[in-house]
Amino acid sequence: MRVRHTWFIVSLVFILVLIFLLVLPMANVFIAGFTHPESGGFTFQNFRTIFTQIYPYKIALNNSLFVGAMGAILPFIVALPLAYLVSRYEFRSKTLLITVISISMVMPAFIGAYFWVILLGRYGIITGPLNRLLGTSFSIYGQKAILWAFMWGRYPLVFLFLYPAFSTLNPEMEEAAQTLGANPKRTFFSISLPMLVPAIVNAVYMSFIMCITDMGTPLVIGGDYLVLPTLMYQEFMTEVGSGRIPMAGAVGILLLLINVAVLFGGRYYITRRRYEVVSARRAEPKKLSGRRESAMILGIWSVVGLGLLPWVFAIPGSFIEWGKGGRAFWNSPTLDNYRMVFTNPTLSRGVGVTLFLTVVSLTMMIVAGLLIAYILVKKRYPVINRALDILVSLPLIIPGAVLALGYVMFFSSPPIILTGTWMILALCFFVRRLPHITRSIESTLYSISDAYEESSLNLGAPPIKTFRKITARMLMPGVVSGATLAFLFTMGTFSATIILYTAPWTTLPILIYQNTAVNTGIAAALSFVMLLIEFIPLLIVNRLTHGGIRIGV
Amino acid sequence: MRRISLKRLSLSLLLAFALLIGVSISAVSKDKVIVYTATGVDITGPIFEAFTVDTGITVEHIMAGTGEVWSRVRAEKKRPLGDILWAGSNKMAEAAKPEDLFEVYHSPEDKYYRVKDADGIWHAFGIPGGVQSFAVNTNLVAREDYPESYRDLADIKYDGMIALLNPTYSGTGYITAQAMIHLAETQWGYEDGWDFLKELMMNCKIYVSSGAARNALRDGEIAIGLQGEAGAGKIMKDGYPLELLRLKEGYFGGLDAIEIIKGGPNLEGAKKFVDWFLGQKAQQMLADLKGDRCIREGITLSEDLYTYGFGDDYIYVDIPDYLFEEPDQFKKKWNRVMGEAVVLKEARNTAYDVIEYVRRLIARAKSKEMTVGIEEAESKLAEAEATFKDGKYEEARTLGKEALELGGALRKP
Structure with missing residues (x-):
């Protein structure tokens, strides 16, 4: 009896916590969105305004849908050939390549985007000299820059969906089709493509959602290009004083609804036309001869390297002097950028603040993730399991900025006031990345036999102790891989932080954003520092766990 | 997968924690003021550093666009988290007086300033970044x-x-x-x-x-x-x-000003900051680093203002204060008019293209000495141009097309 009791209470507690951290703040956003800005009564007015008033609402909506759609398609240009080649051929450094691609998936997109513009603007580091040489005026900016940055920022995600799909494509089926008389074209369209459809659709809608909710990229490099997240931010930022938060709420709801529609549309499409692969045999990647292998390595790494170019550039860029007008002086190396980063009280504190918030929220995530995953897999409470399952995965479709808006509204008045504290940030980070850890642990849990626990319980250990001593330990691989992803994501959180942060709790991504417009040298130095504090802990944990860290596939 | 040592992992996490707490405590314990600013760290950095050297008070800052820091101050009115607002003009602070966001303070440095607020709310110090x-x-x-x-x-x-x-x-x-x-x-x-x-x-x-x-x-x-x-x-x-x-x-514009945020965490520190900031040393730094046209007596303006700017020779247009009284109404109207402009722009550009096209055709016909209907077309075109200038773009386009019809010589054989 006791066993059942304890876990039942734990699951109830988590449902309550998630209602507080997720449902109630979002309810606030919904209420705001349907509130009349002047009279305070219920209204659809705000939505009517969005759909009828051209500037700024309709323009932002159209732009958002456009960059979302393009951001879902463009990454395939890079990811599709890459995934095909990597899955079909065997070559050295393949594991490293996949790790590098996985890591570039979680880098904060807006920082990469910013350095792309520094590199490829009209007077950019790369394009400037070329333009002068050729007498052209090539540049990326505004919409073009956003699309370019999305292509390179999201291809890792698309790759990580396509690569496993390509790997499980069975060449025997293609051979069979061709033996039966189908030409290569027909084979592709009626055999290979249908088997790839689920992966492609998954990649499309995930990439769409990430692009349409991205606030940092358009904010930093968009220029005059308005999209929904930036619009919501500005509505919130300027209107909060005179109590006109409703428009921000309405824009947030619209963004959320677009996400939901795309997600369910994608899911529905996949379930409608699912092809089961019966044979379990995987395609063996082909070995390549020496020279061909070298060519392959060179080709593939230069594409991946191109994607990392803005990041690589940030390193030397942080060790040189930048003119006040924004020009790079390559022949005057300096440590001044770093001197500023480490002596300025706000900048130097940023490192500590970021690590602190990440570690606190990560600890909460691990504890909660373990318990929730355990309940979801091992317990069979009728309504509770279902509710917990839905609640945990909700943050995956709620744009960070919209959730943050809800936090500002919900936690700024009684019963709980958290605005202005670090806790509001930590809780928001916690709830946003909880799904990653929970899902990762869940999938490990399925493979663990109940026998271990049962013996522990039979020997008289109480359920929580059994969980702590037996189950949690066996789950470590799942915890570490989920936590790694959550750690990297949390570290780079931008859109939620920019709405929630207050005076002494300025994180590194925010500091980088603040410096992008005014001081490239400091932005570059901060970016490099951020790379270091992202990856040094990873390397240490990796060493301590003897290579236990794995991201993605 | 190899076995993972739980002990080692938790040990390293614990270590990281201890380190972090150390870092945050060392940063909190000192006397500090928090400044909200729209100015970049390459300028605020040296200025805050000098303030810390002179007074022993640390400065932390929040940097964002003027509109953003202002809304932060507004949003935090019930529980202010900053001490000083250094962003925006004295006109903005003047218009915001009814909102009661700022602390009254009369600085001993005021006597060196020719423009000052009798109410002691804003402390104007210069034209930011020059004219x-x-x-x-x-x-x-x-x-x-x-x-x-x-x-x-x-x-x-x-x-x-x-x-x-x-x-x-x-x-x-x-x-x-x-x-x-x-x-x-x-x-x-x-x-x-x-x-x-x-x-x-x-x-x-x-x-x-x-x-x-x-x-x-x-x-x-x-x-x-x-x-x-x-x-x-x-x-x-x-x-x-x-x-x-x-x-x-x-030239038009306001003077940059700083204000003490009412109910901020460190009022004494904020007052010290204002006194120091309005002083000779800080203002000279501001003139040198940022190129502000500081109004304090005895400040030497940056040479850049003479090399690249207007030097001492510029005209000032005063904009009446009443224009700034209803920002919310203004915002609404601005968004609406901007929407109209987006639509109107389409019409304008199409009309312009039509007129330009007809003008080019007429010029070509003339150069080939073809005359059928050219005079009529020209007068119609002039009419179209006049209508275009009046902003009646749809009409101008129709007139332009009529001009095209009239000029027999303009039609392709």
Whole structure:
């Protein structure tokens, strides 16, 4: 009896916590969105305004849908050939390549985007000299820059969906089709493509959602290009004083609804036309001869390297002097950028603040993730399991900025006031990345036999102790891989932080954003520092766990 | 997968924690003031550092656009988290007096200032970054095409070339828009200044932050943009092709000011900061580092203002304060008019294309000495041009098409 009791209470507690951290703040956003800005009564007015008033609402909506759609398609240009080649051929450094691609998936997109513009603007580091040489005026900016940055920022995600799909494509089926008389074209369209459809659709809608909710990229490099997240931010930022938060709420709801529609549309499409692969045999990647292998390595790494170019550039860029007008002086190396980063009280504190918030929220995530995953897999409470399952995965479709808006509204008045504290940030980070850890642990849990626990319980250990001593330990691989992803994501959180942060709790991504417009040298130095504090802990944990860290596939 | 040691993992996490707590405690324990500012860290850094050296008080800052830091102050009114607001003009602070955001303080340094607030709310100290004017990218605009008056900026030849700051988010943008309305009504004979603003908007790209607009101007993404003398000077110094325009109406704008946020965590520190900031040393640093035209007695202005800017020779347009009294109404109207401008721009550009096309055809017909219906077409075209100037674009397009019909020689054989 006791066993059942304890876990039942734990699951109830988590449902309550998630209602507080997720449902109630979002309810606030919904209420705001349907509130009349002047009279305070219920209204659809705000939505009517969005759909009828051209500037700024309709323009932002159209732009958002456009960059979302393009951001879902463009990454395939890079990811599709890459995934095909990597899955079909065997070559050295393949594991490293996949790790590098996985890591570039979680880098904060807006920082990469910013350095792309520094590199490829009209007077950019790369394009400037070329333009002068050729007498052209090539540049990326505004919409073009956003699309370019999305292509390179999201291809890792698309790759990580396509690569496993390509790997499980069975060449025997293609051979069979061709033996039966189908030409290569027909084979592709009626055999290979249908088997790839689920992966492609998954990649499309995930990439769409990430692009349409991205606030940092358009904010930093968009220029005059308005999209929904930036619009919501500005509505919130300027209107909060005179109590006109409703428009921000309405824009947030619209963004959320677009996400939901795309997600369910994608899911529905996949379930409608699912092809089961019966044979379990995987395609063996082909070995390549020496020279061909070298060519392959060179080709593939230069594409991946191109994607990392803005990041690589940030390193030397942080060790040189930048003119006040924004020009790079390559022949005057300096440590001044770093001197500023480490002596300025706000900048130097940023490192500590970021690590602190990440570690606190990560600890909460691990504890909660373990318990929730355990309940979801091992317990069979009728309504509770279902509710917990839905609640945990909700943050995956709620744009960070919209959730943050809800936090500002919900936690700024009684019963709980958290605005202005670090806790509001930590809780928001916690709830946003909880799904990653929970899902990762869940999938490990399925493979663990109940026998271990049962013996522990039979020997008289109480359920929580059994969980702590037996189950949690066996789950470590799942915890570490989920936590790694959550750690990297949390570290780079931008859109939620920019709405929630207050005076002494300025994180590194925010500091980088603040410096992008005014001081490239400091932005570059901060970016490099951020790379270091992202990856040094990873390397240490990796060493301590003897290579236990794995991201993605 | 190899076995993972739980002990080692938790040990390392624990270590990281201890380190972090150490870091945050060492940063919290000291006396500090928190400054909300729109100025970049390359300027605020040295100034705050000097303040810390002089007084032992640490400064932490929040940096964002003027509109953003102002809304933070407003949003936190119930529980202020900052001590000092250093962003925006004295006009903004004056207009915000009813909101009761700031602490009254009369600094002993006030006596050195010719402009000061009798209520002790704002402390104005200078024209930020020098006089604001429009600057052109010399690669993109030929010298003979430079605008001479603000009014010229609405000419269709600058279509898509000009950057404006969104007045609903940016203080500078707000002042610019009001100045245009004011000038249109008082100097250019417009009954409603918004009509001019609408014409201007059709040519503009609207930026949210001055930083983004400046970078777009520097990078040649736009050709003409609002720019302070000092900012333009910095860009020119770095070798970018920029030139400040001396438009005939002169310069408008407010003075930069700082305020003490009411109910902030460290009132004493904030007062010390204001005294120090208004003092000789800080103001001279500001003049040197940022190129502010400081109004405190005895400040030597930056040489850049003379090399790249207007020196001592500029005209000041005063914009009446009553224009700033209803920002919410203004915002709403601005968004609406901007929407109209977007639609109208389509019509304008189509009409313009039609007129240009007919003009070219007429010129060609004339050069080939073909005369059938040319005179009629020309008079119709003149009519179309006049209608276009009046802003009746649909009508102008119809007239242009009629001109095309009239000119028999214009039709292709």
